Structure formats: C-alpha cells, structure tokens
Amino acid sequence: xxxxxxxxxxxxxxxxxxxxxxxxxxxxxxxxxxxxxxxxxxxxxxxxxxxxxxxxxxxxxxxxxxxxxxxxxxxxxxxxxxxxxxxxxxxxxxxxxxxxxxxxxxxxxxxxxxxxxxxxxxxxxxxxxxxxxxxxxxxxxxxxxxxxxxxxxxxxxxxxxxxxxxxxxxxxxxxxxxxxxxxxxxxxxxxxxxxxxxxxxxxxxxxxxxxx
Amino acid sequence: xxxxxxxxxxxxxxxxxxxxxxxxxxxxxxxxxxxxxxxxxxxxxxxxxxxxxxxxxxxxxxxxxxxxxxxxxxxxxxxxxxxxxxxxxxxxxxxxxxxxxxxxxxxxxxxxxxxxxxxxxxxxxxxxxxxxxxxxxxxxxxxxxxxxxxxxxxxxxxxxxxxxxxxxxxxxxxxxxxxxxxxxxxxxxxxxxxxxxxxxxxxxxxxxxxxx
DNA sequence: GTCTATAATTAGATAGAC
DNA sequence: GTCTATCTAATTATAGAC
Numbered sequence: 499x500x501x502x503x504x505x506x507x508x509x510x511x512x513x514x515x516x517x518x519x520x521x522x523x524x525x526x527x528x529x530x531x532x533x534x535x536x537x538x539x540x541x542x543x544x545x546x547x548x549x550x551x552x553x554x555x556x557x558x559x560x561x562x563x564x565x566x567x568x569x570x571x572x573x574x575x576x577x578x579x580x581x582x583x584x585x586x587x588x589x590x591x592x593x594x595x596x597x598x599x600x601x602x603x604x605x606x607x608x609x610x611x612x613x614x615x616x617x618x619x620x621x622x623x624x625x626x627x628x629x630x631x632x633x634x635x636x637x638x639x640x641x642x643x644x645x646x647x648x649x650x651x652x653x654x655x656x657x658x659x660x661x662x663x664x665x666x667x668x669x670x671x672x673x674x675x676x677x678x679x680x681x682x683x684x685x686x687x688x689x690x691x692x693x694x695x696x697x698x699x700x701x702x703x704x705x706x707x708x709x710x
Numbered sequence: 711x712x713x714x715x716x717x718x719x720x721x722x723x724x725x726x727x728x729x730x731x732x733x734x735x736x737x738x739x740x741x742x743x744x745x746x747x748x749x750x751x752x753x754x755x756x757x758x759x760x761x762x763x764x765x766x767x768x769x770x771x772x773x774x775x776x777x778x779x780x781x782x783x784x785x786x787x788x789x790x791x792x793x794x795x796x797x798x799x800x801x802x803x804x805x806x807x808x809x810x811x812x813x814x815x816x817x818x819x820x821x822x823x824x825x826x827x828x829x830x831x832x833x834x835x836x837x838x839x840x841x842x843x844x845x846x847x848x849x850x851x852x853x854x855x856x857x858x859x860x861x862x863x864x865x866x867x868x869x870x871x872x873x874x875x876x877x878x879x880x881x882x883x884x885x886x887x888x889x890x891x892x893x894x895x896x897x898x899x900x901x902x903x904x905x906x907x908x909x910x911x912x913x914x915x916x917x918x919x920x921x922x
Numbered sequence: 923g924t925c926t927a928t929a930a931t932t933a934g935a936t937a938g939a940c
Numbered sequence: 941g942t943c944t945a946t947c948t949a950a951t952t953a954t955a956g957a958c
Contacts (some may be wrong), residue, residue, distance in 0.1 A: 513941085527832035532743030535934060545943055550935055552941090612831040618887040619824040620739035629893045637894050654918075656911035659895060660904070663884040664911065671879025672872060675830040681841045682849050683871060692872070699868035699876065703915060706866075725923090747952065757925055762953055764923095 514552045516542045521563045526609035529616040530560055530624060561627065567610050568632045575599045577639045586650035590708050593643060597669065597704070598697040604670045605688045611670040637662045652707035669700050726764045728754045733775045738821035741828040742772055742836065773839065779822050780844045787811045789851045798862035802920050805855060809881065809916070810909040816882045817900045823882040849874045864919035881912050 520541035524533040535556055536546045553559040578596055581589060604611055614633075617625045644661045647653035656664050672679065676687050685692065701708065732753035736745040747768055748758045765771040790808055793801060816823055826845075829837045856873045859865035868876050884891065888899050897904065913920065 529741045529744055529828065529831075532741055534932080536932090546934080547936080547944090548942070556934065612827075615824075615827040615883075615886065616741065616831065618890045619741075619828065621889045621892075625889060626893065629890055633890060634894060654911070654915040656915055657907050659891075659897065660884060660899075660908050660911060663887055663891065664880045664908075664915075667879030667881070667883025667886075668876045669879070671827075671883070672875040674827065674879075675875055677833045677837060678830045678841055678845060679871075679875065680833075681838065682846060685871065687872075695869050696872050696876075699866070699872060703866040703868055703876075706918060746950080748950090758952085759926090759954080760924070768952065 513542075513544065513548065515566075517544065517549060517552060517559065518563045518566055521559050522567060522609040522613070525560060525563065525616070526612035530556075535559070557624070560624065564613065564628065564632075567607065570607070571603055571610065574603050577636060578643050579639045580643050580646060586646065586652065587709065589643065590647055590650070590652045590705055593647065594701045594705055594708060597665075597701055601669050601697045601700065602693060604673045605693045608673045608676060608688075611666075611674045615674060640665075647705070650707070652705055654704050654706055656704075665700075665704060668704070669696075672696060725754075725756065725760065727778075729756065729761060729764060729771065730775045730778055733771050734779060734821040734825070737772060737775065737828070738824035742768075747771070769836070772836065776825065776840065776844075779819065782819070783815055783822065786815050789848060790855050791851045792855050792858060798858065798864065799921065801855065802859055802862070802864045802917055805859065806913045806917055806920060809877075809913055813881050813909045813912065814905060816885045817905045820885045820888060820900075823878075823886045827886060852877075859917065859919075862919070864917055866916050866918055868916075877912075877916060880916070881908075884908060 517538065520538045521533075524538045524541060527533070535549045538559075539546045539549055549556070549559060553562060575596055576599075578593055581592075584592075614628065617628060640662055641658045644653055644656075644658050648655070648658075653661075672687050679685055679687050687693075687696070729750065732750045733745075736750045736753060739745070747761045750771075751758045751761055761768070761771060765774060787808055790805055793804070796804075826840070829840060852874050853870045856865055856868075856870050860867070860870075865873075884899050891897055891899050899905075899908070
C-alpha cells in the first residue's frame with residue numbers, strides 16, 4: 499500500500515519533467531512544427547492528452563523545455579563577463595575554461611543548439627522569446643570581454659559584433675551535425691577524445707595569444 | 711496572339727524553377743516537415759496541385775531544389791582541393807579566396823545552410839542523400855588540403871577531421887541566424903560591409919600564417 | 923497545363939468516464 | 941491524474957472538368 503502510493507506519487511511528480519526531456523529530443527530532431535505532441539508523449543509511454551493536462555499548449559511545453567535547458571547551461575557554464583579585479587591573462591584563462599565547458603555542454607546536450615538553429619531560420623515569437631530571455635544576455639556579455647582580450651593581443655582578429663556567431667558556430671556545428679560526421683567518417687564526435695581535441699583546437703584558434 | 715502565346719510559354723517553362731525558388735525559401739524557413747506545399751505554391755501565386763504536376767512528390771521538389779542550389783554553389787565557389795603544381799603559399803591564397811567566395815555565397819543564399827541544419831538534426835534518407843551527393847565530396851576534398859597547410863605552418867591548430875564543421879559553423883552561422891542578429895543589434899549581416907569584415911576575420915583566424 | 927473538388931491522413935486540443 | 945473518444949483544422953496527393 500505504501501509502496502503503491504509511493505509509486506503513484508513518483509510517476510505523477512516526474513511526468514512533467516519526463517515530458518520535457520522527451521520534448522527536447524523531439525523538438526531538436528524535427529523542429530517545433532515538425533515534432534508532434536503524440537510522438538513526444540509516446541517517447542515516454544504516455545498518452546497525447548497528458549501533455550495538455552500538464553502544459554497549457556504545445557508552445558507552453560516548448561518554452562518550459564527551453565527554460566529548463568538554459569538554466570542547466572548557465573549553471574554549468576555561466577556567462578562570459580569582464581572581471582576588473584583580474585589581469586587580462588587570467589581573464590583569458592577563465593574564458594578559455596568557459597569555452598571548454600560550453601563545448602562539453604554542447605556535446606552532451608545537442609538539443610540546445612539544434613533547437614536554436616531550427617528557430618533562428620525564420621522570425622517569429624519563439625525566436626524573439628529566445629533572444630530576449632537567453633541569447634541576448636550571452637551576446638551582450640561576450641562583446642566587451644572580447645574587445646578587452648583583443649586589446650591585450652590575446653583574441654583572434656574577429657569583429658566584436660561577429661564573434662558571438664563565429665564562436666558559437668565553430669564550437670557547436672560539430673555536435674549539431676553529429677549524425678553527418680557519423681555518416682562521413684563513422685566517428686562519434688561526442689566521445690571524450692573528440693570533445694577534448696575540439697576544445698583544444700577552438701581555444702588555440704580563437705585565443706592564439708593565450709600562454710600555454 | 712503571338713504575345714499571348716509567348717506569355718503562356720514563358721509561364722509554363724518558368725513555373726518549375728519558380729516553384730523551386732519558393733520551395734528553397736519555405737524549406738529553409740520551416741524545414742521539410744514544417745513547410746507546406748500549399749504555402750510554397752501560394753508564394754508564387756500558383757495552386758497546390760501544380761506542385762504534384764511538375765514534381766513527383768514533396769520530396770522530389772525538395773531534392774530538385776537542393777540539387778539546383780548545390781550546382782550554383784559549385785559553380786561560384788568550387789571545391790577546396792590540393793594542387794601539387796603550386797606552392798603552399800599559393801594554395802593557401804587560393805583557399806582564402808574560396809573561403810571568401812563561400813562566405814559571400816552563404817550571405818546571398820542563406821537557404822542552403824538553413825536547410826542543411828534542419829536536415830542534420832536527425833538521421834534519415836534526406837540527410838543521407840545530402841551527405842552522399844554533396845557534403846561528402848566537400849568534406850573529403852578539404853581534409854588533405856588542410857593537412858598540407860598545417861604542415862606549412864599556415865593553418866590554425868584544428869584537427870583535420872574537425873576542420874570542416876568548425877570552418878562551416880564559424881563562417882555560416884552568422885547568416886543562418888541573420889534574423890537573430892537583426893534582433894540583437896539591428897544589424898543586417900548580409901550587407902557588403904559585414905560580409906567583408908566577416909571574411910577578413912575568418913581568413914585571418916583560420917589561416918593565421920598567411921602572408922598579408 | 924491549370925484549377926476545383928475531394929480523398930485519406932494526421933495534427934493539437936477538449937470532453938467526460940474512471 | 942489517466943485514458944478513450946472525438947472535434948476541428950490542416951496536411952499531401954489525386955480525379956476530372958476545362
């Protein structure tokens with residue numbers, strides 16, 4: 499009886515986040531319009547109307563899923579910002595660590611960048627919501643730090659307005675297109691070895707003035 | 711009468727390629743599953759069944775559209791390959807020109823990279839078709855050239871297996887996400903000034919050993 | 923070749939029994 | 941909270957008149 503209750507309560511409280519996990523995978527694979535609420539529910543053995551019970555709408559499910567994932571990102575990586583208390587060298591080292599952590603995150607959660615590119619291909623309320631709540635702060639934080647690292651002779655000669663997309667593209671397309679590399683080389687880019695190689699290359703290329 | 715016939719013939723022969731132009735825009739904006747054949751036909755003032763008259767299916771329309779666009783790409787940019795008759799320096803300069811031409815193409819035809827990322831987020835027959843026919847040859851051509859330029863001390867320290875996605879991501883995400891930058895900075899990245907700045911930065915960053 | 927009508931399927935959301 | 945049944949709307953593809 500106690501066991502039965504515990505099992506039921508666990509299922510009830512967990513269903514919302516299990517739906518979110520499934521939603522991230524389906525939205526990442528097929529985009530918002532291409533992913534069906536039926537397939538999301540089926541993914542975890544639930545029924546389609548349960549989505550409309552736990553969320554207001556498909557769009558509410560999508561927003562809840564992305565808020566969760568961006569929260570996880572900021573916990574694991576943080577945001578690139580200027581710290582005036584430390585030298586340019588130390589700032590660059592901290593930034594390099596963040597690039598490494600971000601690449602690691604992108605490899606383990608390819609859903610984030612996949613959903614981002616699905617949405618960014620056309621204007622609309624979902625893209626505006628993403629930019630306003632999550633992309634904007636990241637973009638705004640990076641620009642002055644990059645300018646400082648350029649003045650210090652550490653950062654590559656990329657315009658501060660363009661560095662966000664150049665760096666994001668260079669670091670994440672590999673994992674976003676992991677299925678493609680699998681077909682091309684039979685390689686799993688999310689293996690530790692390739693993640694580390696990729697991070698080494700990106701840091702050396704974008705921060706060529708960083709001391710080894 | 712002659713005018714009438716000419717008008718009709720023009721419409722007939724042009725409709726197929728006008729449908730392809732509309733299809734590229736709609737597939738790029740919403741993905742294969744998210745784009746509807748109705749909206750594609752409406753885009754040029756045609757009716758939905760005309761697509762099934764001029765093409766076998768939605769998938770046939772998609773393939774025809776991408777074959778057209780990749781043909782245009784190879785005409786304008788070509789493919790990065792080793793030429794043993796010229797020095798490392800000259801090879802690097804030619805490769806830099808190709809990067810510049812590719813960035814220009816990506817800015818003027820964002821549909822290509824948008825469709826690529828839509829498809830690469832999940833395995834399937836369309837991705838396999840793209841890799842087999844178009845991405846594979848580009849990937850295979852770049853790798854040995856990159857190795858040569860690294861031995862010559864010109865190319866950045868990025869692993870040859872990873873350079874394709876690093877370079878593609880760095881160069882194209884800016885235009886793929888042009889709507890995002892528009893929201894972030896109010897900037898049109900497809901303006902000549904930004905295209906050139908971007909190309910300068912990418913060449914200097916990925917080929918730091920290239921003489922100015 | 924074009925265009926109307928429609929067939930066959932699937933989508934997100936809701937009602938109501940349990 | 942769950943699950944079956946169902947509603948309305950939208951999808952790709954086809955039939956057939958012109």
